[in-house]
Amino acid sequence: MLSKEELLEKIREINSRIDEVQRQIDETTSEINNKRTLLEEIRKELAEVRSHIEGARGRLQKTRELISSLVERKSQIINQIRSLRSELLNMNITMQKYREKLVIYRNLLSTINEYVGGKTLEKDKLKRIIEQLEYFFETSPTNPEWERQFIKYISEIEKELNLADSMEKIKAHIAELKSQIDEFKSKREAIRSEIARLVQDLNTVKQELAQLKASRQEVYKELAKLKERREELKKRREEIKSEILQLALKRKELREKRRALQEELEKYNVLLKALELAERNKARARAREERVESLKERAEVLYNRLLNGERLTHDEIKILIEAGYLPEE
Template sequence: MPILNEEELENKIKELSGEVLKVRNEIGEKEKERESLRNELNKTREELSAVINQLNNKRTELGSIKEEINKLRKSRDDAVNTLKQLKNRRVELLQRIKELMDKVRKYRELLKMINDLIGGKPVDKDKLKELIDKLEFEHEISPTDPEREWEFFRTIQQLEKELNAAEVLSRIKEYISNSSQEIEKIRKERTEIVQQMRDLYSNALANIKMQLEELKKKRESIVNEIIQLKSKRDSLKARRDELKVKILSRSAEIKELRARLKELNDELNKYQLLLAAARKSKNLVVKKQEEAKMKEEMKKKAEEGLQKLMKGERVSLNDLLGLELDEDNEK
């Protein structure tokens, strides 16, 4: 490195001081930027954490809604199966009613036919039995008469025929009554089944359908919210990663600037030492020059004093000492 004079050293120190100040300002700005980025990163992390919590809550809520939907679907399927069973039972009852009505119709036709055979007059079974018993008793106690015997048998046969017809009529009427009662009972059961089906469809199924529609709308709304939250989460993650990269970049820049600042400070210290040394060297030169000048003046005075002494003039001791001092210095 070439030797620089004091002015050049001062200029160099001034230049380096300016660079040091500039680098320090740059470091300050970079640190402010990094701190701002760190604050933004913390804020982004808080927002990301809040969004993730919201996302988890929405997923939990969505899971609950799906469970409710599955339960309602099972209830709906159970209700539909019940409706099918009731419908099948209703069809069975209707078929049974048709069978019974057909049987009653046939019984009524048979009843009409028997009534026609017996002349359509009402028949009392108990009276017929009493009459038959009475005739048989009279026949046993009466004297034997072939003509009356034959008349008795014809009468008995007719009465027994009427009694049999009466018993048949009674059984047919009983069949018709029982069948009619069974038909009425079945009709009542069928009416109850129809009402159950209406209630099941109008109340249970309609209510389940309404709840399912509401839950599906809510599910769709939550799914849309989850999609939006995922998008926001991904955006915040991207921003977080971007901020991390920027912070690392600022830290690297600050590290480089601090290394540069150290180099500048080292160089500045070096030139300050050189300036101090130059100034010290300059002071020594000036001092030596002043001392030499003083010695020269003292020597001159001493020589003048010696010449005066040689001429017999009075000379001060100091003038003579100046000469002696000069001789001692020369020795």
């Protein structure tokens, strides 16, 4: 059986332990609240990161669409350039053929000029001469020798007329070839200008593609960083949730410990109250015994006085009755 001092010491010790446990509970609760605040901040940041990821993905999709459009445009330009270059090649081949024909006609014209001695053959004049000679031949007297010479002369003039006609046709061919060559040159220049314009457009498209690809690469890097940050936040979130769970378990254990201490404290308080009650009862009994003893001693004195014939007061008689020396009335 513990004494009152031992019980009080136990109660003080348990109260101190309860205070310490309560302090630990408060600290743990505060830490849990701080962790929850941090968890909420991480969740907000995680939501922001996810929003940024969606935005980056949207920009990436738009960039991909632009790249696809430019790649298609680039392919179209390249096909146009190839088609124009093919047309230009065919045109150059045709022009080369025309030039070769032109050289042939010029050589032929030069040969005819050399043949006629470089003189100018006037076709209309030659026709009139032939007509006049034929008329003169028909109206002149017949002379075989003269006829042969005359026919020979007419034949030579007709030959010159044929040569003049041939030269005229050759010149016409030369003029036509030169015209066609000039036309091809004009078309060729137009094609070259168009090719130059397309090449410039192609270079512009290539530059835009390079910029878009660089931009796409930057978005890839941004996405990689955002995803890395997202994983870090998710990992940190799970760590904090685990820490909160551990702290909650710790607080639960502390509360159970506090409850056990409170139960133990209640037990010692009950024991203390019982001890104090027993002490009070013992004190009352002792006081009652002391009172009875004192009463007996006084009653004995009063009884002796009564036996000696002394007159007692009402209160003194009551003392004798209470002490049992006199019967109750």
